[in-house]
Amino acid sequence: MKKAPIIWVKHLVLIFFSFSMVFPFLWMVISALKTKDEIWQFPPTLWPNKPMWHHFADAWAMAPFDQYIFNSIFTASAIVLIQVINSALIAYAFTQLRFKGRNLLFSIILITYMLPVAATYVPSYVILADFNLLDTYSGLILSNAASVFGIFLFRQAFLQVPKELIEAARVDGARHWTIIWKIIFPTTKATFITFSLISFVQNYNNYLWPTLITRSESKYLITTGLRQFFIQEGAYGMQWPLIMAASAFTVLPLLILFVFVQKWIISGISDQGLKG
Incomplete structure (x- = not known):
């Protein structure tokens, strides 16, 4: 009976932090339904007097968001595929x-992870320019093809695979690719999916580097496109309802993705990579 109050306190704390994480998104969607005057109203209202649902359609029609989201x-997706492999x-x-x-090489790889990302922009830009890959899909993809975090995460997961299974496969004559595909991948599937999601969200939301190497509007990612919308159609923040509407539907692909893979995220966090 003494544990009941503690459980309730834990639940209340979790609810509070969960609501704190979701509240900015809810406020963004609600603000998209308000008028400009209602957004600046103080004290703010939780729900508009007359929801302006057409703001979503208006924002979508003002800029090529379909092209931005596709890019x-x-x-x-291409970066995730290459990074996973x-x-x-x-x-x-x-x-x-x-x-x-082997250990020295792995240590060197980890040391590169400590470098500030901005410190790599100039040499990376020069390399892409030498290969004529600026303002191209190939440049965006190849410049992000390696992930030190992915190497570290997969290494830790692979160390959890029972050595007996791998030794038995080698005795049976299994090649490296067979061991990876038939033994390691099924055992560490949650890690593959978790890293894929983390990498996808990171690259979908990437802003500074894509902005530096892309000039054509047809190559803009959603982050750069949203910034252009803020400057041009949003009039530097004067049209907040439209900006909020555009921000809301650009987040939608990530929400849909999370709904389908959330169980794998939980499994990847709690599972140690061992199967019975």
Whole structure:
């Protein structure tokens, strides 16, 4: 009986923090339904007197958001695919192969993760310019093809795979690709999905680097396109209802993705990678 009050306190704390995380999105959607005067009204109203649902259609028609969203989804998906493949292969080499300088090489990779991202922009820009990859999908994708975080995450997951399973597969004559696909991947599937989601969200929301290497509006990602909408159609913040409406439907693909993979996120956090 003494545990009941503690459980209620935990639930209340979780509800409070959950609401704190969701509230900005709810406020954004509600603000999209208000008039400009209602947004600046003090004290603010929780719900508009007359919801302006047409703001979503108006914002969508004012800019090529379909192209922006396609660019973000396409480039983010391609980056995720490449990062998953090369991170998994590199992690497999660090965990299952024995070669001289393995630990030193892994330490060097981790050290590069400590570098500020902005410090890599100038050399990366020069490299893309030399290969004529500026303002292209290829430049956006290839410049983000490697993930140190992915290598580290997959390495930690692969270390949890029982060695007995891998040794048994080798005795049976299984090759490296067979071990990865038939043993390691099913055992660490939650890690693959969790990293894919994290990487997709990160690249979908990426702003500074895509803005530096893209000039054509047809190549704009949703973050750059939303900024242009804020400057042009939003009149630098004078049309907040339209800006809020545009911000709301640009987040929609991520919400849909989260609904479908949320169980894998929880599994990836709680599971240690071992199967019975």
